[in-house]
Amino acid sequence: MPKVTQEYMDARRKQILEAARRCFLRDGFHSTSMQDLFAESGLSAGAVYRHFASKNEMITAIVEENMRDVLAMVHSAAEKRPSHSVGALMADVLDIVKAKTAEQNIAGLSVLAWSEALRNPSLARQFDDLMAQMRSALTDVVREHQRSGTMPGEASPDGIAAALMCILPGYILQLAMGDAKSMEEVPGALRALWPNSAASTD
Incomplete structure (x- = not known):
């Protein structure tokens, strides 16, 4: 299995946070679901949860x-x-x-x-x-x-x-x-x- 680099992990984290910003500004914290965040980031649930539990x-x-x-x-x-x-x-x-x-x-x-x-x-x-x-x-x-x-x-x-x-x-x-x-x-x-x-x- 290829080794995941820190640069790759940092890029995914940035991708998730940018998606979260867009969702939160558009819909607010409470109306944004984790499913919304998965869709907005274009990443799987497992990839998102690898960086953020909630x-x-x-x-x-x-x-x-x-x-x-x-x-x-x-x-x-x-x-x-x-x-x-x-x-x-x-x-x-x-x-x-x-x-x-x-x-x-x-x-x-x-x-x-x-x-x-x-x-x-x-x-x-x-x-x-x-x-x-x-x-x-x-x-x-x-x-x-x-x-x-x-x-x-x-x-x-x-x-x-x-x-x-x-x-x-x-x-x-x-x-x-x-x-x-x-x-x-x-x-x-x-x-x-x-x-x-x-x-x-x-």
């Missing part, structure tokens, strides 16, 4: 993939770019969300997943973990800016990070509702609200 596992995998680039951007700012302004960081995050929404409609998928998380404790825990990771990284960024004097220090870094986190769901919701045009100036507005003032403090 729809819930697919939903979780999609949420993780949607957040991966955003988390990477925030962690990079926390670890490698302490002089990068908070406004520029948040604008970069929104730019990623907008680009991924154009490619895969992650805004629509995110809203569907949030709704599902209200009744799905496992998915809710997944969201909590991802959001906690982002909040922690943002807290590190804010703390560094407060330490360098480029951000006011009256409020706690945790509180500021939590406030910044509130921007993301609102942006995602409006993109999901088809309001992309009115959102075009939001990244630029964030850069203007929190400019990079590190150079002026040298």
Whole structure:
């Protein structure tokens, strides 16, 4: 029997998740059956179950993939770019969300997943973990800016990070509702609200 390569397995997993995205966006989580997913992916039940035991596992995998680039951007700012302004960081995050929404409609998928998380404790825990990771990284960024004097220090870094986190769901919701045009100036507005003032403090 020929050996199945990792590249082959990765390609099948990607094929399944792309099919799941299309089904979930078209019919919603609850109206999509495993049979629908088999048909949409063009794979057998055994091939799909080899990668995912349930729809819930697919939903979780999609949420993780949607957040991966955003988390990477925030962690990079926390670890490698302490002089990068908070406004520029948040604008970069929104730019990623907008680009991924154009490619895969992650805004629509995110809203569907949030709704599902209200009744799905496992998915809710997944969201909590991802959001906690982002909040922690943002807290590190804010703390560094407060330490360098480029951000006011009256409020706690945790509180500021939590406030910044509130921007993301609102942006995602409006993109999901088809309001992309009115959102075009939001990244630029964030850069203007929190400019990079590190150079002026040298």
